[in-house]
Amino acid sequence: MTETKQRIKAVFDNYERFVETLKKLAAENSLDIEIFSPMPVPEAERLFPQKPSRVRWFTFFGGILGVIIGFAFPVYTALQWPIITGGKPVVTIQVFVIIAFELLILFGAIFTLLGLLISARLPRQNLRNYDVRFSDNSFGVIILTDESHAAELQHLMQEADELIVDQVEVEKSIDR
Amino acid sequence: MNQDNFILKNSRLIVLAFILLGSLFTVIGALSANPTRMWQIYLVNFLLWTGIAQSGAVFSAALELTNATWGARMRQVAESMVFFLPFSLILLLLMIFGADYIFPWLSKVNISETKKIYLNLPFLFGRNFIGLTALTILSFAFVNRRRMADQKKNERPRSLAVVLLLAYVVVYTIISYDFIMSLSPHWYSTIMGMHFFTACFYTGIAMILFTAVFGRWRLFPENFMQDNDFHDLGKLVFGFAIFWMSLLWSQFLIIWYGNLPEETEFLQLRLFEEPWRTISWLVIVFGFITPLVILLNKRGKLNQWVAGSVASLILIGSFFHLFVLIVPSLMPHHFTFGLMEVFVTLGFLGLFVLAQDIRLRKIPIR
Amino acid sequence: MDKENYFAPTLTADQVSDQVLLQSLKNPGKPFYLALALFGGMIIFGLYCLFTQIVKGLGVAGMNNPVAWGIYLVNFVFWVGIAHSGTLISAILFLFRSRWRTSINRIAEAMTVFAVIMAGIFPLIHVGRIWFAYWLFPYPNARMLWVNFRSPLNWDVFAVSTYMTVSALFFIVGMMPDMAVLRDRFQGIRGKIYGLFAMGWRGTHKQWHHYETAYLLFAALATPLVISVHSIVSWDFAMSILPGWHSTIFAPYFVAGAIFSGTAMVITILFPLRKIFKLENLITDKHFTRLAQMMLLTSLIVSYSYLTEFFIAWYGNNIYEQATFYNRAFGFYGPFFWLMIFCNSLLPLTIFFKKIRSNPKILFLISLLVNVGMWLERFVIIISSLAHDYNPYAWKNYTPTYIEWGVFIGTIGGFLMLFFLFVKFAPVVAISEVKGQIFHDVRGGEHD
Numbered sequence: 001m002t003e004t005k006q007r008i009k010a011v012f013d014n015y016e017r018f019v020e021t022l023k024k025l026a027a028e029n030s031l032d033i034e035i036f037s038p039m040p041v042p043e044a045e046r047l048f049p050q051k052p053s054r055v056r057w058f059t060f061f062g063g064i065l066g067v068i069i070g071f072a073f074p075v076y077t078a079l080q081w082p083i084i085t086g087g088k089p090v091v092t093i094q095v096f097v098i099i100a101f102e103l104l105i106l107f108g109a110i111f112t113l114l115g116l117l118i119s120a121r122l123p124r125q126n127l128r129n130y131d132v133r134f135s136d137n138s139f140g141v142i143i144l145t146d147e148s149h150a151a152e153l154q155h156l157m158q159e160a161d162e163l164i165v166d167q168v169e170v171e172k173s174i175d176r
Numbered sequence: 177m178n179q180d181n182f183i184l185k186n187s188r189l190i191v192l193a194f195i196l197l198g199s200l201f202t203v204i205g206a207l208s209a210n211p212t213r214m215w216q217i218y219l220v221n222f223l224l225w226t227g228i229a230q231s232g233a234v235f236s237a238a239l240e241l242t243n244a245t246w247g248a249r250m251r252q253v254a255e256s257m258v259f260f261l262p263f264s265l266i267l268l269l270l271m272i273f274g275a276d277y278i279f280p281w282l283s284k285v286n287i288s289e290t291k292k293i294y295l296n297l298p299f300l301f302g303r304n305f306i307g308l309t310a311l312t313i314l315s316f317a318f319v320n321r322r323r324m325a326d327q328k329k330n331e332r333p334r335s336l337a338v339v340l341l342l343a344y345v346v347v348y349t350i351i352s353y354d355f356i357m358s359l360s361p362h363w364y365s366t367i368m369g370m371h372f373f374t375a376c377f378y379t380g381i382a383m384i385l386f387t388a389v390f391g392r393w394r395l396f397p398e399n400f401m402q403d404n405d406f407h408d409l410g411k412l413v414f415g416f417a418i419f420w421m422s423l424l425w426s427q428f429l430i431i432w433y434g435n436l437p438e439e440t441e442f443l444q445l446r447l448f449e450e451p452w453r454t455i456s457w458l459v460i461v462f463g464f465i466t467p468l469v470i471l472l473n474k475r476g477k478l479n480q481w482v483a484g485s486v487a488s489l490i491l492i493g494s495f496f497h498l499f500v501l502i503v504p505s506l507m508p509h510h511f512t513f514g515l516m517e518v519f520v521t522l523g524f525l526g527l528f529v530l531a532q533d534i535r536l537r538k539i540p541i542r
Numbered sequence: 543m544d545k546e547n548y549f550a551p552t553l554t555a556d557q558v559s560d561q562v563l564l565q566s567l568k569n570p571g572k573p574f575y576l577a578l579a580l581f582g583g584m585i586i587f588g589l590y591c592l593f594t595q596i597v598k599g600l601g602v603a604g605m606n607n608p609v610a611w612g613i614y615l616v617n618f619v620f621w622v623g624i625a626h627s628g629t630l631i632s633a634i635l636f637l638f639r640s641r642w643r644t645s646i647n648r649i650a651e652a653m654t655v656f657a658v659i660m661a662g663i664f665p666l667i668h669v670g671r672i673w674f675a676y677w678l679f680p681y682p683n684a685r686m687l688w689v690n691f692r693s694p695l696n697w698d699v700f701a702v703s704t705y706m707t708v709s710a711l712f713f714i715v716g717m718m719p720d721m722a723v724l725r726d727r728f729q730g731i732r733g734k735i736y737g738l739f740a741m742g743w744r745g746t747h748k749q750w751h752h753y754e755t756a757y758l759l760f761a762a763l764a765t766p767l768v769i770s771v772h773s774i775v776s777w778d779f780a781m782s783i784l785p786g787w788h789s790t791i792f793a794p795y796f797v798a799g800a801i802f803s804g805t806a807m808v809i810t811i812l813f814p815l816r817k818i819f820k821l822e823n824l825i826t827d828k829h830f831t832r833l834a835q836m837m838l839l840t841s842l843i844v845s846y847s848y849l850t851e852f853f854i855a856w857y858g859n860n861i862y863e864q865a866t867f868y869n870r871a872f873g874f875y876g877p878f879f880w881l882m883i884f885c886n887s888l889l890p891l892t893i894f895f896k897k898i899r900s901n902p903k904i905l906f907l908i909s910l911l912v913n914v915g916m917w918l919e920r921f922v923i924i925i926s927s928l929a930h931d932y933n934p935y936a937w938k939n940y941t942p943t944y945i946e947w948g949v950f951i952g953t954i955g956g957f958l959m960l961f962f963l964f965v966k967f968a969p970v971v972a973i974s975e976v977k978g979q980i981f982h983d984v985r986g987g988e989h990d
Binding site for chain 1: 690
């Protein structure tokens with residue numbers, strides 16, 4: 001199921017004008033907007049607030065998993081061959097703390113990476129809407145909108161160095 | 177901000193009462209049949225409050241050296257604690273009267289001749305008095321110069337900050353050897369100095385957090401501390417909880433693993449025999465696990481009541497940390513915690529608050 | 543947060559990309575290839591020595607009966623130490639919001655990854671039959687015998703491999719946005735490879751949002767990891783009851799030493815690198831000053847530990863400890879000890895002078911000597927304690943053979959080779975972070 005939408009792509013060479021435009025756009029409700037920049041833009045975070053990233057939950061549960069494995073695995077293996085060495089008990093929790101700690105970090109880090117890849121939809125082949133200038137020193141705003149709003153939004157973004165409007169077929173409720 | 181806003185407006189009497197009762201119990205305890213009981217709690221408190229007061233200046237100096245601007249407000253809170261230091265010098269000298277009961281190597285335990293070169297009364301009090309006096313002077317000089325630099329845009333007292341930090345490390349290492357390690361005359365641990373000054377600093381920042389939360393109504397102008405201040409302070413406390421524990425842990429693990437008799441007696445008593453075992457666990461729960469769990473969450477850091485409660489638990493934990501380091505060395509098989517302990521502690525608390533009040537009258541927080 | 547500008551005041555965002563892309567990725571010319579050839583030669587010599595040892599057996603190394611841990615383990619600790627400041631500069635300074643980490647953090651991270659790889663080789667060489675290296679890992683083998691988790695050497699396996707994994711992840715994730723920059727600038731197969739590392743990065747605000755969270759979390763995980771890894775390395779020694787090894791201060795002492803040596807190595811590498819690739823705009827003298835201050839701080843902690851160890855050996859009244867430390871300073875290996883004291887404790891004190899800490903040339907010289915000093919520190923700790931333990935009957939000195947030196951030289955070659963290739967093919971500076979700071983400064987930091 002597809003529908004026709006207007007895609008407005010604005011490219012800014014100037015950071016100040018880019019931020020100004022963002023401020024104007026922030027006043028609009030329910031924009032389908034993507035902001036491109038070569039580095040994180042605090043204003044974009046502030047003007048278009050997002051939910052706290054899910055990545056931290058990945059880290060959290062990865063860490064917990066690491067701790068569980070870090071205790072369970074040494075205990076299991078120690079009990080497989082219960083022999084006292086060096087006068088230390090077979091199940092030496094004091095020592096397994098170290099293994100648990102290392103695995104906490106290891107699993108936490110691996111899950112953080114997974115979390116990042118899943119949340120940011122990476123890795124991907126198709127660089128949708130991308131423009132190579134966005135990794136240089138240009139900033140971009142790309143908005144998908146209905147025909148009715150297009151003119152108004154274009155007016156808001158008139159300070160852009162380059163403004164391209166075209167028709168695109170998009171699937172409804174496209175997942176971004 | 178007017179004069180009424182100081183700490184003691186309504187509670188001056190209470191504070192004075194604390195000090196009076198504390199002094200009374202100190203004297204009674206010193207003259208009683210078992211003066212050790214009083215002197216050990218006196219020593220615990222002496223180290224606790226001196227450490228807290230000193231870390232106020234150290235905190236400020238560390239901020240100075242790292243060019244950190246995030247602590248501009250809380251360093252004023254920190255610096256207000258410094259005024260206790262001159263009092264602590266007097267409190268140190270008072271301990272000469274209890275030296276016989278505090279230091280087992282004076283009469284009770286035999287130590288070798290070489291050790292007597294280091295462990296003897298005149299040298300011990302001499303070096304500690306000189307060290308603490310130097311630190312007091314340095315702290316006051318630094319805090320004043322720092323304030324001048326802020327007001328008049330003078331040169332920042334960076335070299336003074338360096339000297340202060342170096343002196344802090346050296347003097348507190350010596351204190352830890354003299355007042356903690358030497359109480360078990362045959363025991364030694366190389367990490368003791370670092371463990372002790374880290375613990376003091378950790379207690380100090382917990383105290384800053386505590387003061388920042390519970391001093392709000394009277395101490396500060398409206399909206400003085402802001403959310404991100406609490407966030408930063410919470411992170412700092414969280415980080416130090418882990419760091420302090422890691423030092424404690426490396427000390428424990430190495431001694432436990434090596435299992436050498438001359439080293440393990442210290443841990444055996446504290447970690448495996450009641451009632452010290454319970455107190456040690458209490459220290460770990462209050463000083464490490466609570467901040468770890470609660471301050472991990474951003475909401476835990478930002479909710480001031482939660483953060484303040486955690487800070488007060490850390491302070492209680494720190495008290496018992498010193499308690500369990502010192503007391504089992506002196507009275508290994510008698511655990512007493514009664515009016516004597518409570519009132520001597522309250523006496524020190526009163527003196528600390530009084531000192532802070534004097535300072536805040538002179539230099540209000542703005 | 544400090545608001546100082548650490549870049550050259552004239553630096554603009556355009557220059558960042560140009561400088562990184564053009565200066566360091568273009569054909570670097572003859573000296574570069576000559577250097578690569580030299581490092582290749584070192585690697586080949588190292589491999590030759592290694593194969594000699596494999597063919598003839600461990601006897602070709604100088605290790606003897608009391609000194610069972612020769613310079614292979616000295617090198618292991620040395621390289622792990624070097625690896626530490628990378629994560630420190632990257633992660634800890636990130637958490638403390640220190641702005642000077644930007645523009646040198648990538649180099650430090652690369653150093654970490656390569657140094658850990660070099661470190662990881664040594665225990666395997668040391669234990670002899672390198673083809674059984676997989677025995678170190680816990681796996682269900684035919685007799686259902688598991689590794690002994692109570693052994694500190696096994697903690698090392700977990701610590702070092704965790705460290706290697708996490709620092710590599712941190713490094714690669716940190717490079718993702720910059721790899722996108724390269725992907726967009728290069729065509730053909732090279733562009734494709736960069737694209738692989740960029741993983742389809744587009745730089746949308748949603749991606750940045752997740753990226754920043756993940757980066758913060760990586761930093762928060764890496765910081766305690768750094769401390770734990772070198773603590774565990776120190777426990778390889780401290781868990782024994784050998785005088786000179788069994789000391790409770792070992793963990794913080796080794797961690798500080800590791801950061802000390804790592805910072806010195808960063809200076810050692812940055813100085814020529816900046817010159818060769820003309821990165822003066824990005825890596826300014828202020829960066830060197832900050833690094834020097836960090837070196838000074840850690841040097842002081844290390845000196846504190848030296849003093850503490852000697853004092854407690856005297857105070858503790860334990861004859862074995864006293865003999866060990868007396869022997870350390872005045873015994874067979876005494877000269878190394880004093881050289882170590884000079885390089886690690888005395889020389890860095892000159893950094894207190896502003897003239898010296900703002901002069902990269904002198905700092906470079908100091909850092910070279912600190913590298914030597916820190917290698918000697920591990921030598922003094924490991925060898926002098928082993929050679930002179932409880933039983934006078936077993937005392938024996940140790941001198942490394944050319945085989946052992948050869949393997950060490952080989953790893954130096956390997957480290958530098960990896961580093962040079964990294965500089966040639968990857969962005970040496972975190973482009974996005976530098977740009978972020980430049981644009982931030984333009985706005986005057988309104989959101990602090």
